Every structure is written in structure tokens, then in C-alpha cells.
Amino acid sequence: MxxxxxxxxxxxxxxxxxxxxxxxxxxxxxxxxxxxxxxxxxxxxxxxxxxxxxxxxxxxxxxxxxxxxxxxxxxxxxxxxxxxxxxxxSEINAWDLDISIKGDCLAVNDVFCQSCQECCETEAISFKYINSSVPQPQIKLSDCTNCGACVAICPQSSIELTPKKFCG
Ligand code: SF4
Ligand code: SF4
Ligand code: SF4
Structure with a gap:
């Protein structure tokens, strides 16, 4: 067997x-x-x-x-x-993932874009001016469910969700 x-x-x-x-x-x-x-x-x-x-x-x-x-x-x-x-x-703790926005994000490079915010149901993504000409994305981790909706919508594929722990 x-x-x-x-x-x-x-x-x-x-x-x-x-x-x-x-x-x-x-x-x-x-x-x-x-x-x-x-x-x-x-x-x-x-x-x-x-x-x-x-x-x-x-x-x-x-x-x-x-x-x-x-x-x-x-x-x-x-x-x-x-x-x-x-x-x-519950959708809480469905995953234990890290979420981050990479440097090729349009807003980070002074090109206006807020697509990720528009698709986020829990409003975990917000935009603020931070010494920049266009508002910059910020993710409130406590409001993020790790649903991944923002990943595919991003024109730059700049949002990454990765497992926090790997013990394979
Ligand atoms: S959708 Fe992507 S490129 Fe646009 S602001 Fe969000 S992370 Fe940046
Ligand atoms: S993973 Fe889901 S909840 Fe988290 S920021 Fe992206 S769209 Fe919002
Ligand atoms: S959407 Fe797909 S991955 Fe998410 S809970 Fe339903 S079957 Fe599972």
C-alpha cells in the first residue's frame, strides 16, 4: 500500500x-x-x-x-x-498572508491610479498625499481580509500577497 x-x-x-x-x-x-x-x-x-x-x-x-x-x-x-x-x-483568519505594494505601482511613480481602492470591499486601502504629486496607497492591515481582489485589478500587478510562514 x-x-x-x-x-x-x-x-x-x-x-x-x-x-x-x-x-x-x-x-x-x-x-x-x-x-x-x-x-x-x-x-x-x-x-x-x-x-x-x-x-x-x-x-x-x-x-x-x-x-x-x-x-x-x-x-x-x-x-x-x-x-x-x-x-x-468566518472570513477572518482564512489565511495568514503578508500584503505589500511594490515599487512599480503607478501612484508611487507619480501616475494617478486608485483602482485597488475601488475594488476593496472593506476599504482597507486608502490614498494620502505623502510628499507626492499624486495620492499614495496605504493598506490598513487590520481591515484587510486577504481576499485578493486588489491583486488582479492592479494594472501593474504591484500588489503581492504571500504566506507569512512556510514550513514545507
Ligand atoms: S491599482 Fe496598482 S498601480 Fe494602481 S495605485 Fe493600486 S497598487 Fe498602485
Ligand atoms: S486583499 Fe482584499 S481586503 Fe485586502 S486590501 Fe486587497 S482588496 Fe482589500
Ligand atoms: S472562492 Fe474559491 S478559494 Fe475562496 S473559499 Fe470559495 S472555493 Fe475556496
């Missing part, structure tokens, strides 16, 4: 690229890699179509394809015990 956890452990050891964003409410990277069977159910269940097959065949979220609505369809489609139970009723 194939030892799934052992097989996935060795597969995970081969992953060398930047940390992937897994599904919302996943317990942690180690549990995910050990327990995911790569059945693909979560990929087809996501109505936003933002889950893709990543390195090593494991699912990952790609916010360049769209935003997470926290609908929980991916969690419900998964037969493995990979998710935090208490979080299932």
Missing part, C-alpha cells in the same frame, strides 16, 4: 520555489502537504476559478485569476482533515 504522507513528504522536499498560497483555512503547510491526495476536487469546486495545480501537483490559490469570496466550497469539497474547524464560519 502507498504511504501517502511519506510520498507527499518527499514530494514536498523537492519544492524549491516561493511559498504558495494554499486553500483558505488550511491548518498549516506541513499538514497540507502530508494529507492532500491531489484529487483535484477543490480546483473544480471553486466558483471563482482561482485554485490551480501548483508545484509538485499540490493546489494553490492564484489571485491573479480573481478574488476569494470565502464561499467555503473548496473546504466542503475536500475529504481530508486539512482545515481549521472554528474558522469555517
Amino acid at each position: 502507498v504511504d501517502l504522507a511519506r510520498r507527499n513528504f518527499f514530494k514536498a522536499k523537492k519544492l524549491t520555489t516561493a511559498p504558495a498560497i494554499r486553500l483558505p483555512w488550511v491548518l498549516n503547510e506541513t499538514t497540507f502537504i502530508a494529507g492532500c491526495t491531489q484529487c483535484g476536487e477543490c480546483l473544480t469546486s471553486c466558483p471563482e476559478n482561482i485554485i490551480q495545480k501548483g508545484d509538485g501537483g499540490f493546489p494553490e490559490v492564484n489571485f491573479l485569476k480573481g478574488e476569494c469570496t470565502f464561499c467555503q466550497a473548496c473546504v466542503e469539497s475536500c475529504q481530508q482533515p486539512l482545515f481549521a474547524e472554528r474558522a469555517l464560519a
Whole structure:
């Protein structure tokens, strides 16, 4: 019989690229890699179509394809015990991601743009003049749900969401 956890452990050891964003409410990277069977159910269940097959065949979220609505369809489609139970009723703590705006942002380069603010439902992004000719974007981390809506809308792909911890 194939030892799934052992097989996935060795597969995970081969992953060398930047940390992937897994599904919302996943317990942690180690549990995910050990327990995911790569059945693909979560990929087809996501109505936003933002889950893709990543390195090593494991699912990952790609916010360049769209935003997470926290609908929980991916969690419900998964037969493995990979998710935090208490979080299932809320969009809070769906992920533990860092969010940042890179230097190629149009506003940072004195070109007017506020597209990211317009798409942010929780109004976590605001604009202020900071020794600049056009208002500069600022993200209030406590209001950011990590939904990723601002990622695909940005004409420069300047907004990055990355996992805070990686223990693959
Ligand atoms: S919670 Fe819904 S929108 Fe978000 S990744 Fe899962 S299936 Fe897709
Ligand atoms: S949408 Fe992108 S380019 Fe425009 S202000 Fe926001 S981060 Fe900058
Ligand atoms: S990821 Fe955060 S800043 Fe971006 S749209 Fe969602 S809530 Fe707003």
C-alpha cells in the first residue's frame, strides 16, 4: 500500500520555489502537504476559478485569476482533515498572508491610479498625499481580509500577497 504522507513528504522536499498560497483555512503547510491526495476536487469546486495545480501537483490559490469570496466550497469539497474547524464560519483568519505594494505601482511613480481602492470591499486601502504629486496607497492591515481582489485589478500587478510562514 502507498504511504501517502511519506510520498507527499518527499514530494514536498523537492519544492524549491516561493511559498504558495494554499486553500483558505488550511491548518498549516506541513499538514497540507502530508494529507492532500491531489484529487483535484477543490480546483473544480471553486466558483471563482482561482485554485490551480501548483508545484509538485499540490493546489494553490492564484489571485491573479480573481478574488476569494470565502464561499467555503473548496473546504466542503475536500475529504481530508486539512482545515481549521472554528474558522469555517468566518472570513477572518482564512489565511495568514503578508500584503505589500511594490515599487512599480503607478501612484508611487507619480501616475494617478486608485483602482485597488475601488475594488476593496472593506476599504482597507486608502490614498494620502505623502510628499507626492499624486495620492499614495496605504493598506490598513487590520481591515484587510486577504481576499485578493486588489491583486488582479492592479494594472501593474504591484500588489503581492504571500504566506507569512512556510514550513514545507
Ligand atoms: S473559499 Fe470559495 S472562492 Fe475562496 S478559494 Fe475556496 S472555493 Fe474559491
Ligand atoms: S491599482 Fe496598482 S498601480 Fe494602481 S495605485 Fe493600486 S497598487 Fe498602485
Ligand atoms: S486583499 Fe485586502 S486590501 Fe486587497 S482588496 Fe482584499 S481586503 Fe482589500
